[in-house]
Amino acid sequence: MSGLNLPDKIFGTDTRLIVLALEPIVLGLVILFSMILVIVPKINEIPKRMAEIKSVKTKTVEVNEKIKYLQTVDQEKIRVDAIKLNAGLLPEKSAYLLVGVVRKNAADAGYEVDDFSLSMSENKIGQSAKKNIFNFEKLPVLVTLVGPTNNYVNLIKSLERSLPIISIDSLDTVSRPDDTSMVKLTISAYYMPDIGKINYENLKLSDLTPTKEEVVLLSEINEFKEMPVKINTDIGETVYTKYERLDPFFTP
Amino acid sequence: MKTGDSFNLNLLPSQAKFQAARMKLQKIIRQYMVISAISWVLVVIVTFILFFSNGIILNAEKKKYDEALNIFKGMSEEVVLSQQIKYRIKVLGQILKDRFEYSIAFEKVTSIFSEKAKLTKFDIDKEKRFKIIVSTADKDGVNYIEDKVFEVNKGEIEGIKNISISSVKYVAETRNWDIIMGVILK
Numbered sequence: 001m002s003g004l005n006l007p008d009k010i011f012g013t014d015t016r017l018i019v020l021a022l023e024p025i026v027l028g029l030v031i032l033f034s035m036i037l038v039i040v041p042k043i044n045e046i047p048k049r050m051a052e053i054k055s056v057k058t059k060t061v062e063v064n065e066k067i068k069y070l071q072t073v074d075q076e077k078i079r080v081d082a083i084k085l086n087a088g089l090l091p092e093k094s095a096y097l098l099v100g101v102v103r104k105n106a107a108d109a110g111y112e113v114d115d116f117s118l119s120m121s122e123n124k125i126g127q128s129a130k131k132n133i134f135n136f137e138k139l140p141v142l143v144t145l146v147g148p149t150n151n152y153v154n155l156i157k158s159l160e161r162s163l164p165i166i167s168i169d170s171l172d173t174v175s176r177p178d179d180t181s182m183v184k185l186t187i188s189a190y191y192m193p194d195i196g197k198i199n200y201e202n203l204k205l206s207d208l209t210p211t212k213e214e215v216v217l218l219s220e221i222n223e224f225k226e227m228p229v230k231i232n233t234d235i236g237e238t239v240y241t242k243y244e245r246l247d248p249f250f251t252p
Numbered sequence: 253m254k255t256g257d258s259f260n261l262n263l264l265p266s267q268a269k270f271q272a273a274r275m276k277l278q279k280i281i282r283q284y285m286v287i288s289a290i291s292w293v294l295v296v297i298v299t300f301i302l303f304f305s306n307g308i309i310l311n312a313e314k315k316k317y318d319e320a321l322n323i324f325k326g327m328s329e330e331v332v333l334s335q336q337i338k339y340r341i342k343v344l345g346q347i348l349k350d351r352f353e354y355s356i357a358f359e360k361v362t363s364i365f366s367e368k369a370k371l372t373k374f375d376i377d378k379e380k381r382f383k384i385i386v387s388t389a390d391k392d393g394v395n396y397i398e399d400k401v402f403e404v405n406k407g408e409i410e411g412i413k414n415i416s417i418s419s420v421k422y423v424a425e426t427r428n429w430d431i432i433m434g435v436i437l438k
Binding site for chain 2 (some may be wrong): 014016017021023024026027028031034035039042043045046049050052053056059060062064066067070073075078079082085086088089112113134152156157160161165167168170171173175190191192199201205207208209211213214217218221244
């Protein structure tokens with residue numbers, strides 16, 4: 001202390017006592033600031049890191065479970081099921097396709113399509129039909145079929161057990177004296193756009209594995225008859241022909 | 253040198269007491285400082301060990317996860333198909349659940365009566381109520397139909413809620429009894 005040349009007393013307190021208190025105060029400040037600025041933030045970080053480790057471990061286990069599932073599942077069966085289920089919905093948002101399906105079904109039951117009408121607003125791309133939680137769209141068609149009365153139930157069964165899936169919204173039958181019936185049906189098929197890009201990280205194992213109920217449903221759908229779906233170009237597309245006719249009201 | 257300085261041994265009794273007390277206090281303070289410093293160092297060491305070891309473990313786990321995720325992403329075709337199947341089953345399941353199945357309804361109605369009574373005609377209205385005509389040749393057949401209607405209305409036949417007979421007539425041309433009924437399904 002001799003080098004510093006301090007007064008005997010500072011604010012009435014012996015300088016030697018103040019000097020004595022300086023060391024613990026400095027040490028206390030060092031400890032305090034290091035705790036506040038370094039140690040406490042690091043201590044707070046530790047449980048977060050531990051939680052993150054746990055989370056990453058869980059995610060790794062989940063990903064490994066998904067890999068294991070995909071490695072064990074029969075790939076050929078998955079492909080077959082996917083094709084079958086794809087056939088359950090219309091491949092395009094076009095009610096004309098539905099008429100084609102109905103025509104084929106009707107022919108199998110000895111019926112013919114007498115006439116049909118489409119709701120054009122439902123058929124325009126960009127104008128959405130009735131939507132739901134799964135974002136599929138319902139495409140309704142009013143169709144009149146004519147055929148043998150005794151095959152009427154078979155016709156309905158055939159329509160309801162075919163793919164793409166058809167819903168009969170209304171049904172009206174008129175029997176004719178020649179043992180034929182005129183069946184007026186309002187039927188709908190369904191269209192759904194692609195699911196979009198897959199987020200691999202958020203995909204759960206339950207998003208890949210069907211439940212027991214879904215497996216039962218899949219086996220039921222597998223029993224449905226798959227109908228060929230293609231656009232009838234005779235109805236949907238016509239070639240424009242320009243005729244060079246003279247205007248009868250033309251006055252030179 | 254000041255009077256009472258630790259190097260000056262010519263001290264007054266009061267100064268000597270003060271000096272002794274000061275040295276005792278200094279010793280206690282030193283002890284506490286050493287304990288505090290050691291505790292602080294221990295806390296620092298433990299904290300840093302936990303912090304950095306968790307960091308190393310976290311990086312290792314992230315690496316494992318990335319490797320697993322890359323393998324999973326490599327199975328994109330299988331993933332897409334599996335997810336598509338799952339989603340489409342849900343969609344088709346919803347559609348099938350929502351639709352009224354006329355064919356099943358027809359099967360239920362046609363299965364009510366056996367060969368003793370023949371279902372000659374049936375029709376369905378917008379409220380999904382059936383109007384059916386059942387024909388039978390004799391009294392036994394009529395009794396059988398009445399018994400069946402009674403069974404249905406007692407809830408003994410699955411899937412059919414109610415049958416009401418609206419008229420019974422004898423058709424001389426076919427020599428049959430035609431019974432017209434309304435059927436409501438469950």
